[in-house]
Amino acid sequence: MRETYLYPYSAEEACRRGEQSLWRASYLENIDCKDAIQKAVRQHYDGDHLDKKCLTEVIQEFGYKRTAWVLANTVQQLEWGGQYSSENKAWASQIYIPPDKLHNLSFVVPTRSAVLDGVVDQYRTAYRALGLFGPSQCEPNSFEDLNYEGKVLVLSSDTLKETYWTPQAQLWYVI
Structure with missing residues (x-):
């Protein structure tokens, strides 16, 4: 799994804190994760069915935190026009993504919302399987x-x- 720190603040806040390099590394990793999710969807979606192992390699490479960050950002950015389940919208809203109109759209997964809803379902199922306390x-x-x-x-x-x-x-x- 990649070890790039998931930076939790906006680019503007990173400038205030003098942490631009941390933000930039995390931002580039978010884009790589978005690209990996998009590639996984292309490989595991046949136009009618999403393979159950769609996210396996993405989670292995980028981890649960970053994968959740990119998926939640996508749902939050596109919620107004998407076919996301109420459960997935509620899940995404619980993950704080700092407002950053200039950069957050850069790591939105460009796929049909109905397909992405299935990807988010898979993520949530994989996370629950860990059995962590909440x-x-x-x-x-x-x-x-x-x-x-x-x-x-x-x-x-x-x-x-x-x-x-x-x-x-x-x-x-x-x-």
Whole structure:
């Protein structure tokens, strides 16, 4: 899997932070990921059926985080004219993509929205298969009690490198 950092801010914010090189490397990687998704669709869609392994190589090469970023950006940018399921629209809206009209369109996957909806379904299925803990397995409002001593904490997968994306790696006992 490629190791380019997924930069979470806009180009404008990167300039303010002096992190233009990080942003640019991530931006170019987003475009490469978009191209890989487009190529995978061409190879795995026969005009009527999308092969179940369409995203396998993309996820292996770019990882879950970047693949999600590019797919969510595509749905967000094209939501107004797309045939996306309400579940996929809701999923995409939960991923924060910083507004950047000049650059975000550069990594929109150019394929029919109905086909891309199937690709997003495949991504979400592959992610769920990892069995990671999510907000639904946590105590609501548990952040209000700051005394975590003697408790098991669940770290968000977003805080972990993908090489540690296992349910076991998410659990931490506070001494």
